[in-house]
Amino acid sequence: MSAPAIELRDVRKSFGATEIIRGVNLGIARGERHAVIGPNGAGKTTLFNLISGRFPISSGTITVNGKSTAGLPPQEINRLGLSRSFQITSIFPRLTVFENIRCGLLWSRGYRYSFWHLLGGQKTLNAEADRLLERLKLRDRRDLPAGLLSYAEQRALEIGITIAGGADIILLDEPTAGMSHSETEAAVELIRGVSEGKTLVMVEHDMSVVFGLADRITVLVYGEVIASDTPAAIRGNAAVQEAYLGTIAA
Amino acid sequence: MSLLRRNWLWLLALGVLLAFPFLFYDWAKGRHSGFALTLMSEIGVMAIFALSFNMLMGQAGLLSFGHAVLFGLGAYCAAHVVNLVKAGTIWLPTELVPLAGGLGGLFFGFVLGWLATKQRGTAFAMITLGLGELVSAAALMFMGFFGGEGGITIDRVMDTSLLGVRYTSPWQVYCLVLAWAFIAAALMRLQTQTPLGRMANAARDNFERAQFVGYDPRRVRWMQFTLAGFFAGIGGGLYVLIYEIVTFDTVSAAKSANALLAVYIGGAGGFFGPILGTIVVVLLQSGVSLLSNAWLLYVGVLFIVMVMYAPVGLAGLIGLHAPIWRAGRLRDLVLPYLRALPPALMILLGFVLLVELTSFTTIGAAQGKHFAIAGRTIDTTSPLPWGIAVAALGAGALWLRREARAFRLRWDALMEDAKKQAGAS
Incomplete structure (x- = not known):
């Protein structure tokens, strides 16, 4: 097996005097669907922000696809093949749904900062964006400003933007938060489909989603990993029961 | 040819702008x-x-x-x-x-x-x-x-x-x-x-x-x-x-x-x-x-x-009419607009008169100019023109408020229709 998709070695992060991430070691294998769970304030989102380069780490090392991300801005980590979504929906509200997806595609298709290509004439690119819209079931919303979509549709669009560039590592931060039961089911199906053959890491509170999707689960409590194992092992883990699951499952 | 068809508006604008100075x-x-x-x-x-x-x-x-x-x-x-x-x-x-x-x-x-x-x-x-x-x-x-x-x-x-x-x-x-x-x-x-x-x-x-x-x-x-x-x-x-x-x-x-x-x-x-x-x-x-x-x-x-x-600007205001235009109902707005025109003009007139009266008592007087409308000199010290200006402004504002309410109702109804029509097609 080649190098893990993501590897964290003794990663620490402090905001002022408060240490939020307290020495995390974690390897996420290629092609794995990995869930990060833990109580509120455990540092799950912070961990995502560190991996994706939104915040710099205080100490330790993170490698993405075998390359250290030290000092890299988010866009360069993205170019290493890592893409993420946000807990609070992050789309381009004034652009149309189609434009949102196309913006997700542009860099990976080599357009860079071009001001000499006319987007209307890029047939392959546009067809690709339309195919993805079909997959997201947003076809009939194509030309609507993204800000006008319903909440669940915006969440789906965000997943679309995240995967559009074809990154092989996808980080999803609470993709089903705030969704109804049926919306959650649809989202899970979507995530299952789009993460096929890729490495998926997600923060999720809905345990049915976690145990339904994940190959491995990492439990983060107060900035430390207390367990990282298969779903079955996590379910039977006493420390996890005590720290976290027990409070829900009891 | 399709290039021509797509850009006819630009060509039209160019033609108009070339012809315009001949006026x-x-x-x-x-x-x-x-x-x-x-x-x-x-x-x-x-x-x-x-x-x-x-x-x-x-x-x-x-x-x-x-x-x-x-x-x-x-x-x-x-x-x-x-x-x-x-x-x-x-x-x-x-x-x-x-x-x-x-x-x-x-x-x-x-x-x-x-x-x-x-x-x-x-x-x-x-x-x-x-x-x-x-x-x-x-x-x-x-x-x-x-x-x-x-x-x-x-x-x-x-x-x-x-x-x-x-x-x-x-x-x-x-x-x-x-x-x-x-x-x-x-x-x-x-x-x-x-x-x-x-x-x-x-x-x-x-x-x-x-x-x-x-x-x-x-x-x-x-x-x-x-x-x-x-x-x-x-x-x-x-x-x-x-x-x-x-x-x-x-x-x-x-x-x-x-x-x-x-x-x-x-x-x-x-x-x-x-x-x-x-x-x-x-x-x-x-x-x-x-x-x-x-x-x-x-x-x-x-x-x-x-x-x-x-805040959407003039172009934005025009753009707001697009749904009604697409529904082919723009002519239903002609009358409401015409009705709002007189009070709007009254406000404009009152406002301009007030500004000009002020400007002629200060800068104008210093420059030795006289305020004239249609060749007749207006006495900026007499209360009459000031009274007219204030009255026009006030009455115009009240009148416009009434018309604006009627306009709003008409507009909302048309928008509603346009939305339904767009949804049906």
């Missing part, structure tokens, strides 16, 4: 009105300027208070190039002088943009404000490049025309302005449809998201700024050809404010809003300023009214 043509003397042509040339130049400003403001969400710097420096570059051509040092066709201005704007956009685009939002606005003041101050210090208070003068009549035109008449200059205005506008329009233009929108909406799809938002801002500089510089180059002089006014904060006014009044949301805004602002500036001392006040009030009540 002011003096057939007896067989010559154009210099005033009308200069006014229209000014509109052309300022439209390029406002559009390039909107590449930052509307497209990239960057509010610049120093955009005239790029316009003015482009103008200075063009002026020096013309003088070099005149001196025989270099060769350049007259028609390409605006391009020299554009390259000047591009260069300064690149250099100053490197600094300005390190930040966005308020910090960006403050940096551009600082750069504007910096260049304004420099304009009076570096005599060689800026020519001090007197500026740089040129003689646009060169023998290097590609078309064999000497540009001795305002009509010839106007045609050149028109050609460049169309080229610049078309290029700026196309730029909105490129990856860079689209990512400028994206970074405007959500710069962090732009980063996480692989783009460096700062680089996007910088390139957008540089290109905006290019187009502003083209405007500057044309400015030099029209007026044959460039002074530090062209880099001043007042000039920057002009672009901002035009874009806000016309609307930053769409592509064509700034052109509309430019027409209004230039007409107020060059037309109303001949009639009234208080023209700047009118510009200011219009600006405030637009920002407060119609």
Whole structure:
């Protein structure tokens, strides 16, 4: 097996005097669907922000696809093949749904900062964006400003933007938060489909989603990993029961 | 052929603009009105300027208070190039002088943009404000490049025309302005449809998201700024050809404010809003300023009214009618509009009368002018005209409120219908 998709070695992060991430070691294998769970304030989102380069780490090392991300801005980590979504929906509200997806595609298709290509004439690119819209079931919303979509549709669009560039590592931060039961089911199906053959890491509170999707689960409590194992092992883990699951499952 | 069909509006506009000066043509003397042509040339130049400003403001969400710097420096570059051509040092066709201005704007956009685009939002606005003041101050210090208070003068009549035109008449200059205005506008329009233009929108909406799809938002801002500089510089180059002089006014904060006014009044949301805004602002500036001392006040009030009540601008207001137009119900709005017209005119009349009465008791009196309407001198010290003004303003306001309520109901009903109709089809 080649190098893990993501590897964290003794990663620490402090905001002022408060240490939020307290020495995390974690390897996420290629092609794995990995869930990060833990109580509120455990540092799950912070961990995502560190991996994706939104915040710099205080100490330790993170490698993405075998390359250290030290000092890299988010866009360069993205170019290493890592893409993420946000807990609070992050789309381009004034652009149309189609434009949102196309913006997700542009860099990976080599357009860079071009001001000499006319987007209307890029047939392959546009067809690709339309195919993805079909997959997201947003076809009939194509030309609507993204800000006008319903909440669940915006969440789906965000997943679309995240995967559009074809990154092989996808980080999803609470993709089903705030969704109804049926919306959650649809989202899970979507995530299952789009993460096929890729490495998926997600923060999720809905345990049915976690145990339904994940190959491995990492439990983060107060900035430390207390367990990282298969779903079955996590379910039977006493420390996890005590720290976290027990409070829900009891 | 499809190119023709898609761009018929541009061609129509070009035709209208070419024909328009003939409305002011003096057939007896067989010559154009210099005033009308200069006014229209000014509109052309300022439209390029406002559009390039909107590449930052509307497209990239960057509010610049120093955009005239790029316009003015482009103008200075063009002026020096013309003088070099005149001196025989270099060769350049007259028609390409605006391009020299554009390259000047591009260069300064690149250099100053490197600094300005390190930040966005308020910090960006403050940096551009600082750069504007910096260049304004420099304009009076570096005599060689800026020519001090007197500026740089040129003689646009060169023998290097590609078309064999000497540009001795305002009509010839106007045609050149028109050609460049169309080229610049078309290029700026196309730029909105490129990856860079689209990512400028994206970074405007959500710069962090732009980063996480692989783009460096700062680089996007910088390139957008540089290109905006290019187009502003083209405007500057044309400015030099029209007026044959460039002074530090062209880099001043007042000039920057002009672009901002035009874009806000016309609307930053769409592509064509700034052109509309430019027409209004230039007409107020060059037309109303001949009639009234208080023209700047009118510009200011219009600006405030637009920002407060119609932040989408004139183009945005027109755009709001689109659903009703598509439903084919626009004619149902004619009557409500006509009914709102008299009270609106009354308010306007009352307001203008009040402003002019005030202006004539202060500035006018100092200048020894008399306030005259239709040849009759109005006594600004008598209470009658003041009473009329206040009454017109007050009554008009009350009347308009009533009509506005009726208008609103009609509008909402039409919108509702239009929505249903669109949903059904």
